[in-house]
Amino acid sequence: MKVLIVYYSMYGHIYRLAEEAAEGVRSVANAEAIIRRVPETLSEGILEKMGATEAQKQQSHIPICTVKELSEADAIIFGTPTRFGNMCGQMRQFLDSTGKLWMEGSLVGKVGSVITSSSTQHGGQESTILTFHVTLLHHGMIIAGLPYTFQGQMMMEEISGCSPYGASTIAGGDGSRFPSKNELSGARYQGAYVAEIAKKLIT
Template sequence: MKIMVVYYSAYGHVHRMAEAVAEGAREIAGAEVLMRRVPETLPEEVLKKIGVFDAQQAFAHIPICAVEELAAADAIIFGTPTRFGNMCGQMRSFLDGTGGLWAKGALVGKVGSVFTSTGTQHGGQESTILSFHTTLLHHGMIIVGLPYSFQGQTRNDEITGGSPYGASTIAGAGNDRWPSENELAGARFQGRHVAEIAARLFR
């Protein structure tokens, strides 16, 4: 059973969440978990100007995803930062290249799930995940979120990401807030939950 974690990360917050998602998925026996990044679309000079280039070097060792790889996965967990309440342009560009897979029905019946990051507490985490689901539904995927059996999303003693739609984190206006232990726990739970459901389907 193959689980893919496919994401885009600018400053590293989504990458940190992706690592936790992969950790959770690996807890399920028989799961082969692969981490992949989607291609960058911004030129290097722009990345350097906005302070992203150096940050991305920390996870530059993660291979770039080829669209064709998706067809071999039993479950795909996508991670994207939020841009104005929607997925980032890099992820949108990558998904727009999956038309050939759609034409062949290559992703029909596979498990799909989404996690995200925003700069602010109410920066569009839920709308990003829900609008992402539209693409997965067009591909015929089976959508899995983050159920309330992960009790960390009901706590109110701290500001935290996480909703029934998927795990999330808050990066802060200056991108200086990193995923809390509760947010990472939600990501691990989601990875494990997706892998459990994929395992049942795989059997």
């Protein structure tokens, strides 16, 4: 059983959540986690001016996802940073190239799930995941979030991402805050949860 984790991460926050989600997938018997990046749409010059060069280098070993890989997976976890309450442009462009899969119904019945990040505590994490779900529903996917059986959602001791819609992290205004232990645990739980659902659907 293959669970594909497809993400975009400019500064590395979503990359960390994606890695943790993959660990969650691998904790399920006979589940394989495959991590892929979506293509970059910004030039190297722009990325350098945005201070993203080093983070991009750290992810350079992750292969670029192809549309075909989506149809070959049993479940897909998507990761995107928040851009004004929506998915980032890189992810939007990649999804806009999946028209052939939609025509063929290639993703119908597969589990789809989303993880995200934002700069601020109320920076649109929930709206980003919920609006992302619209695209997955058009593809006929079965939506999986992050249920309250993940006890970290009830945490009151610190500021933390994660909601019933999916795991998330808060990067801070300058991007210096990386996923906390609780946020990483949420992503790992979500990865296992998606794999378990996919496993039930294909057996």
